[in-house]
Each structure stands twice: as C-alpha cells, then as structure tokens.
Amino acid sequence: MKKKVTKNKSQRNISILVTNDDGIDAQGIAALVKELKKIATVTVVAPDKQQSAVGHAITMNYPLRVKEYYKNGKFFGYAVQGTPADCVKIAVRALLPEEPDLIVSGINHGSNTAISVIYSGTVSAATEGTVLGIPSIAVSLTTYKPSPDFSYAARIARKLSLLVLKQGLPRRTLLNVNVPALPKSEIKGVLVTKQSSALWNDTFDHRRDPGGVDYYWLTGVLDNPDTDITYDEAAIRQGYVSITPIHYDLTDYETYEVLQRWPIHTLK
Amino acid sequence: MKKKVTKNKSQRNISILVTNDDGIDAQGIAALVKELKKIATVTVVAPDKQQSAVGHAITMNYPLRVKEYYKNGKFFGYAVQGTPADCVKIAVRALLPEEPDLIVSGINHGSNTAISVIYSGTVSAATEGTVLGIPSIAVSLTTYKPSPDFSYAARIARKLSLLVLKQGLPRRTLLNVNVPALPKSEIKGVLVTKQSSALWNDTFDHRRDPGGVDYYWLTGVLDNPDTDITYDEAAIRQGYVSITPIHYDLTDYETYEVLQRWPIHTLK
Numbered sequence: 001m002k003k004k005v006t007k008n009k010s011q012r013n014i015s016i017l018v019t020n021d022d023g024i025d026a027q028g029i030a031a032l033v034k035e036l037k038k039i040a041t042v043t044v045v046a047p048d049k050q051q052s053a054v055g056h057a058i059t060m061n062y063p064l065r066v067k068e069y070y071k072n073g074k075f076f077g078y079a080v081q082g083t084p085a086d087c088v089k090i091a092v093r094a095l096l097p098e099e100p101d102l103i104v105s106g107i108n109h110g111s112n113t114a115i116s117v118i119y120s121g122t123v124s125a126a127t128e129g130t131v132l133g134i135p136s137i138a139v140s141l142t143t144y145k146p147s148p149d150f151s152y153a154a155r156i157a158r159k160l161s162l163l164v165l166k167q168g169l170p171r172r173t174l175l176n177v178n179v180p181a182l183p184k185s186e187i188k189g190v191l192v193t194k195q196s197s198a199l200w201n202d203t204f205d206h207r208r209d210p211g212g213v214d215y216y217w218l219t220g221v222l223d224n225p226d227t228d229i230t231y232d233e234a235a236i237r238q239g240y241v242s243i244t245p246i247h248y249d250l251t252d253y254e255t256y257e258v259l260q261r262w263p264i265h266t267l268k
Numbered sequence: 269m270k271k272k273v274t275k276n277k278s279q280r281n282i283s284i285l286v287t288n289d290d291g292i293d294a295q296g297i298a299a300l301v302k303e304l305k306k307i308a309t310v311t312v313v314a315p316d317k318q319q320s321a322v323g324h325a326i327t328m329n330y331p332l333r334v335k336e337y338y339k340n341g342k343f344f345g346y347a348v349q350g351t352p353a354d355c356v357k358i359a360v361r362a363l364l365p366e367e368p369d370l371i372v373s374g375i376n377h378g379s380n381t382a383i384s385v386i387y388s389g390t391v392s393a394a395t396e397g398t399v400l401g402i403p404s405i406a407v408s409l410t411t412y413k414p415s416p417d418f419s420y421a422a423r424i425a426r427k428l429s430l431l432v433l434k435q436g437l438p439r440r441t442l443l444n445v446n447v448p449a450l451p452k453s454e455i456k457g458v459l460v461t462k463q464s465s466a467l468w469n470d471t472f473d474h475r476r477d478p479g480g481v482d483y484y485w486l487t488g489v490l491d492n493p494d495t496d497i498t499y500d501e502a503a504i505r506q507g508y509v510s511i512t513p514i515h516y517d518l519t520d521y522e523t524y525e526v527l528q529r530w531p532i533h534t535l536k
Contacts, residue, residue: 057325063475064485090484127386197517216332218354218358251512258513262431265457268509
C-alpha cells in the first residue's frame with residue numbers, strides 16, 4: 001500500500017474545495033455545493049465560463065483574473081478566467097487561507113469514462129488536486145439531456161467524500177466517479193471499475209461558410225467493445241455508479257521492459 | 269506482449285505526419301521536417317499559433333479552420349486553428365488521403381518530463397495518434413534558451429522513427445523522447461526511462477494592473493527528488509537522451525484492488 005493522504009478532523013471542521021469545467025454558473029456545481037455544505041465548509045473556485053474538453057490545460061502565457069461571483073444576491077464563489085486545472089492551482093496556492101481537506105470537481109454534465117478521461121476538464125481539476133497532495137474526486141452525471149436532475153449524483157458525492165476522508169487515498173491517486181442519470185430505485189449498485197479501452201470513432205463534418213471558406217465540425221460516437229462491468233463505460237450503461245481509481249503516472253511499465261531489449265544505443 | 273501496430277513498407281514509401289504545439293512557424297518543427305524528409309513523405313498539420321500547456325484539449329464548441337501555410341514561398345503544411353490533438357484528429361480523419369505510418373510531434377522547445385507530461389500539448393498530439401491506432405512519438409529539446417540548435421534532436425527523431433517502424437509499438441503506447449540541449453560529444457547515451465514523480469512547486473505572483481484590478485501570474489520550479497537515471501528528469505539532467513513509453517490507460521490497478529475492500533455498497 002502506498003503512502004496515504006488522510007486527515008483526522010472532526011466532521012464539522014472539514015473544508016472542501018469545489019470546482020468544475022462547465023463553469024461556475026452550471027447546475028451541476030450548484031447541486032454539488034448544496035449537498036457538500038451539509039458536511040463541510042465549502043469554497044467554490046471555478047471557471048467563469050464553460051471549459052469542457054480542455055484536458056489538463058494550464059494558463060502560462062496570460063495572467064489569471066479572479067472575480068467574486070454572486071448568485072441570487074449571495075456570494076457563491078470565485079470565478080477564474082482560466083481552466084479547471086488553473087482554478088485548483090490558484091485556489092490552493094493563492095486564494096484559500098489553508099489547504100482544503102478534499103477537492104471535488106463536478107458535477108459534470110455528461111460522462112467521463114473510457115478515453116474521454118484524457119480530454120476531461122472535470123477529471124483534470126481533480127488530477128491537479130492530487131498533484132498538489134490533496135485527496136480529490138471527479139464526479140460526472142452520464143447524460144447530455146438539458147437540465148437533468150443532479151441530486152442523486154450529489155448525494156453520492158457527499159457520501160463518497162466522507163468515505164474518502166475516513167479511508168484516505170494513495171498519494172498519487174484520484175477517484176473518477178460516473179453516475180447514471182437514473183432514479184435511485186433503478187441504480188443497480190456501486191462498482192469499483194477500470195478505465196475502459198473504448199474509443200471515439202471521430203469524424204469531421206466538412207462545411208463551407210457563407211463567405212466560401214471551409215470549416216470542420218468534430219463529431220463521433222463512442223465505440224464500446226466492453227460489456228464487462230468491471231470497466232467504467234459498461235458499468236454505467238448497465239445502471240451502476242462507477243468509481244475508477246486513476247493516477248498520473250503514464251509510464252507503460254510493460255513496454256518499459258520490452259524497450260530495454262531494443263538496440264537504442266544505435267540512436268546516439 | 270500486447271498487440272503491435274507495425275507496417276511493412278519499403279522505406280521510400282513511408283509517410284509521416286508531423287505536428288507540434290509551438291505552432292507551425294516554430295524552429296523545432298522546421299528542423300524535424302528537414303530531417304524526416306530524408307526517410308519519408310512528410311505532411312505537416314500543426315497549430316496556427318503557440319499552444320503550449322494546452323494538455324489534451326480538443327475543440328468541440330467551435331468549428332476548426334485549416335489554412336495552407338507557406339514558408340519562403342514554398343508550401344510547408346496545413347495550419348489549423350486548434351490544439352495539437354485537434355491537428356492529429358483532423359489530419360488523420362479529414363485531410364490526409366490515407367493513414368500515415370507514423371506521427372512525430374515536436375520538436376518541442378522545452379522539456380516534457382515528469383508531471384509536465386500531463387500538461388504537454390506535444391505529448392497529447394502523440395497520444396491522439398496512438399488513440400487513432402498510429403505509432404506515435406513526441407520529441408522535446410530540454411532547454412528554454414531562445415533559438416537553440418534542434419539538429420541533433422532531429423537526427424535522434426529520424427533514427428528512432430526508423431526503429432519504431434521496424435519494431436512496432438504496442439497498440440496503446442507512445443514514446444516520449446527528451447533530448448538534452450548539448451553537443452553530440454557531450455551526450456552520454458540513450459536510456460529507456462520511467463516518468464519521474466517530480467512535481468512543480470507552483471507559486472502565483474499577485475499583481476495589480478494600472479486600473480487597480482488584481483491578476484496572478486503562474487510561476488514555479490520543478491522539485492526534483494530523483495537522481496536515479498532510470499527516471500526521465502534525472503536522465504536528461506545527467507546528459508542522457510530519455511525515451512519513456514507512456515500510455516493513456518490511467519487506471520491505478522494497485523488502488524483498484526484496495527478499493528474492492530472499501531464499503532462502497534453503503535454509498536447507494
């Protein structure tokens with residue numbers, strides 16, 4: 001077992017940093033904050049606008065600006081002109097008086113399973129939290145329908161937050177949680193899963209604008225070879241909440257061994 | 269051994285797609301193209317402007333535009349209004365008449381080792397190639413000095429391209445190559461390495477603009493705990509070319525086993 005990041009605090013002193021990639025005004029983050037406030041002091045630091053599919057982008061060539069964001073006349077959090085990873089970095093290193101006990105990113109409107117994990121701003125925010133040494137969770141609701149009900153996913157996020165604070169997480173690991181958009185009665189259970197190898201079958205829709213200039217829209221469908229519910233995508237399709245432990249050590253150790261036998265000395 | 273992606277073509281029919289994240293007008297891509305043209309038909313599809321630290325961003329909310337880019341009056345390649353990952357997707361799925369045999373991303377101006385791998389546009393372009401089933405390599409020159417000499421790194425890229433075409437790569441694995449900015453005589457050798465766990469120690473420089481509005485600049489140094497040259501960062505610091513096999517299965521299998529013993533059924 002690797003070294004754990006854990007905190008021993010009484011529940012009422014828990015501090016949670018909340019961020020997302022759909023923007024500070026999204027429904028998913030509002031549902032998450034409402035639920036987490038039942039167990040912790042919550043600080044919101046989130047992008048000022050939608051940042052989906054930004055991957056693990058960080059802003060280095062421009063300065064970051066931060067504004068207080070009010071909702072129905074009440075202070076809701078800090079809106080950052082940047083990416084989800086920027087939000088976590090600036091929250092922990094500049095805005096918060098002390099490190100939060102936990103970071104929760106979401107609730108994303110749409111799934112983050114299989115290969116989508118590498119494109120996901122929601123996941124990258126939680127990854128950044130882990131990089132900074134703070135236990136972190138990414139939560140997504142697996143539907144693209146407008147105005148879905150985030151309340152069940154928010155309750156899962158609350159319960160999992162308490163479990164993570166109790167159990168701790170290994171130093172370089174975060175949890176990527178996907179919740180099917182189903183009523184609680186239709187949820188079959190909660191599974192610990194692996195990242196599916198399913199890929200997007202990308203196509204480009206080639207169009208011409210009114211000025212005669214070509215442009216391309218990315219579109220595509222997820223090819224889904226797995227039916228095995230030990231993988232994230234199959235689990236959510238079959239009605240399970242999926243919890244995947246992921247890390248940011250991208251080394252392919254199997255190929256590392258194979259490459260030792262390549263004639264690489266000839267490259268110099 | 270996993271399933272390999274390999275091609276059996278005579279050398280003169282090799283086709284290589286070249287991209288980068290520093291932009292199509294960068295010095296590093298010019299040096300790379302010059303060298304790879306000795307062994308292959310090269311097509312350049314690269315961002316129209318600098319895209320460093322974009323991570324694995326893809327463009328979904330805007331259409332992509334593509335322009336022919338000329339250098340000294342000669343056609344050089346296609347400039348895409350998008351990210352490095354966008355360039356690879358659109359090249360393979362819309363612009364090229366057939367799939368390239370290999371994708372080479374770079375040569376990046378600056379290192380992509382340790383945690384920087386997850387922020388890197390250079391690496392994400394090669395990852396996208398791997399996602400599309402094409403053997404892919406990311407190449408970086410580990411200096412931030414202006415106008416460095418990319419020629420030795422370009423020669424390494426050419427030789428490694430031939431080796432990869434001969435040996436093949438596992439289906440989901442790419443090679444992340446970092447070359448020290450040293451004369452060839454001072455390069456100690458070529459090593460297959462693992463991704464270092466070194467992290468950036470981030471700080472924010474808090475300033476106020478002439479209008480009295482706060483802003484923050486990200487800055488920081490890489491904390492470097494490794495001196496072991498089996499890790500990428502230590503290898504380049506000690507004068508070795510570093511080749512790290514990386515993949516995009518982010519599952520933490522060790523923690524996957526640990527989580528099976530958590531009381532996750534209580535979450536539902």
